[in-house]
Amino acid sequence: MRVHICAVGRLRAGPERELIDDYLKRFDRTGRALSLGPAAIHEVEDRKGGGMRAEAALLERAVPAGAAIVALDERGHILTSPKFAAKLTGWRNDGCGDVAFVIGGADGLAAELRQRAGFSLSFGQMVWPHMLVRVMLAEQLYRAATILSGSPYHRS
Numbered sequence: 001m002r003v004h005i006c007a008v009g010r011l012r013a014g015p016e017r018e019l020i021d022d023y024l025k026r027f028d029r030t031g032r033a034l035s036l037g038p039a040a041i042h043e044v045e046d047r048k049g050g051g052m053r054a055e056a057a058l059l060e061r062a063v064p065a066g067a068a069i070v071a072l073d074e075r076g077h078i079l080t081s082p083k084f085a086a087k088l089t090g091w092r093n094d095g096c097g098d099v100a101f102v103i104g105g106a107d108g109l110a111a112e113l114r115q116r117a118g119f120s121l122s123f124g125q126m127v128w129p130h131m132l133v134r135v136m137l138a139e140q141l142y143r144a145a146t147i148l149s150g151s152p153y154h155r156s
């Protein structure tokens, strides 16, 4: 199952980018034997000031046809890491070829896109900067793959 991170904003070279690249590389390596991955990032940018609606249209265009859509949203479901790993397994076992995680920009995700998502995932009720949310998601994907492969990275 391919994993897509569809996000508003372009991430320049720097510590966040290095962390994301590192975690996603690890995820790809660990996930391969589990039929999880590869993971790809699709960055979108609305240069015309169209706000959340325009960003949502660009994000929807970045989501592959038929993908399960997961909205990253502080109002969403808060999961433990093993439960997140089980969610990934569920989508894979249900025959999802693609899962797309969508992350909003400074104003958040348009309500229509949040409603279209089959699931919404929260990293807690606090609002995080969208660049950090990408890092956290990349790490949780890697952690999920280690949980499913029985590697000792995750300790609960």
Ligand SMILES: C[S@@+](CC[C@H](N)C(=O)[O-])C[C@H]1O[C@@H](n2cnc3c(N)ncnc32)[C@H](O)[C@@H]1O
Pocket (backbone or CB within 6 Å): 071, 072, 073, 074, 075, 102, 103, 104, 105, 106, 107, 108, 109, 121, 122, 123, 124, 125, 126, 127, 128, 129, 130, 133
């Ligand atoms: C700076 S936040 C925007 C917050 C905005 N107030 C809102 O209503 O969504 C940018 C994006 O990061 C993600 N995000 C921020 N905090 C999050 C959290 N606690 N859990 C999951 N995603 C989060 C969401 O996708 C959000 O659209």
